[in-house]
Amino acid sequence: MSATNHNGSRRDVLLLLDSSKYVEALNTALSGTGTVISACDVHRPIGSVADREYELPEFSREYLDGRFEYREIAEPAWWIVKRNARVRTPNFDLISTSTICGMPGVLLVEAKEHYGELETCGKSFKSSSNLENHQKIGASIELANHALNAIAPGFKLSRDAFYQVSNRMAWGWRLASLGVPVTVLYLGFVQDPYWPKDQFESNEDWMQAARLYLANVVPGDIFNRRLQCSDRGSLLISSAALPVLPH
Numbered sequence: 001m002s003a004t005n006h007n008g009s010r011r012d013v014l015l016l017l018d019s020s021k022y023v024e025a026l027n028t029a030l031s032g033t034g035t036v037i038s039a040c041d042v043h044r045p046i047g048s049v050a051d052r053e054y055e056l057p058e059f060s061r062e063y064l065d066g067r068f069e070y071r072e073i074a075e076p077a078w079w080i081v082k083r084n085a086r087v088r089t090p091n092f093d094l095i096s097t098s099t100i101c102g103m104p105g106v107l108l109v110e111a112k113e114h115y116g117e118l119e120t121c122g123k124s125f126k127s128s129s130n131l132e133n134h135q136k137i138g139a140s141i142e143l144a145n146h147a148l149n150a151i152a153p154g155f156k157l158s159r160d161a162f163y164q165v166s167n168r169m170a171w172g173w174r175l176a177s178l179g180v181p182v183t184v185l186y187l188g189f190v191q192d193p194y195w196p197k198d199q200f201e202s203n204e205d206w207m208q209a210a211r212l213y214l215a216n217v218v219p220g221d222i223f224n225r226r227l228q229c230s231d232r233g234s235l236l237i238s239s240a241a242l243p244v245l246p247h
Contacts, residue, residue, distance in 0.1 A: 009111035029240035043096035105181035114195035122160035144170035154219025176229035210239035
């Protein structure tokens with residue numbers, strides 16, 4: 001499938017993954033985080049020819065076996081109780097193995113290419129929704145929020161507001177709490193011609209937008225600061241910008 005068949009930042013991620021400069025470009029974005037990727041690291045999606053996004057339990061089972069007990073992030077232990085065709089755990093735009101501060105780690109990338117992708121809503125609950133799952137997600141986010149505030153006060157993770165940011169932070173913390181070094185990177189693609197009136201016009205434009213957006217959930221003084229969440233596990237939250245590749 002061609003990357004141009006996708007909309008929004010997903011298309012730009014696939015174009016980046018298809019590029020011969022993928023490793024170089026992403027390592028530039030990761031500068032200062034202590035995180036490095038190489039051509040030997042496993043990432044999902046692979047690119048436009050294999051574009052399926054992975055859930056973290058699936059990725060962990062296939063590529064992080066032996067690093068921690070991955071069943072600790074599978075239902076019903078974490079996030080959801082009952083899975084069906086419409087219910088799944090969050091997908092990240094990119095998951096990759098990496099080296100973090102000299103240790104095997106995981107990179108989680110959330111990509112944005114225009115202001116309209118900066119979601120502020122909470123997780124919806126409809127008459128057809130599963131109440132048990134909804135309550136479990138809320139409890140998991142509350143657990144992550146409590147733990148993160150014990151490390152660095154000021155986190156405001158919530159199921160009912162800024163849910164997308166909150167679930168990314170909760171999953172990053174969960175892996176870190178199980179002994180995995182984690183970097184969560186908010187990656188902005190700038191000057192996308194597909195969104196002439198809503199694009200991030202420059203690196204500075206994206207960085208300011210990202211800080212203001214994430215500040216609704218994340219304390220401002222912890223960006224690019226590694227938080228120790230367990231004996232071996234840590235969490236760092238960062239943002240960076242890359243130019244949009246030709247569509």
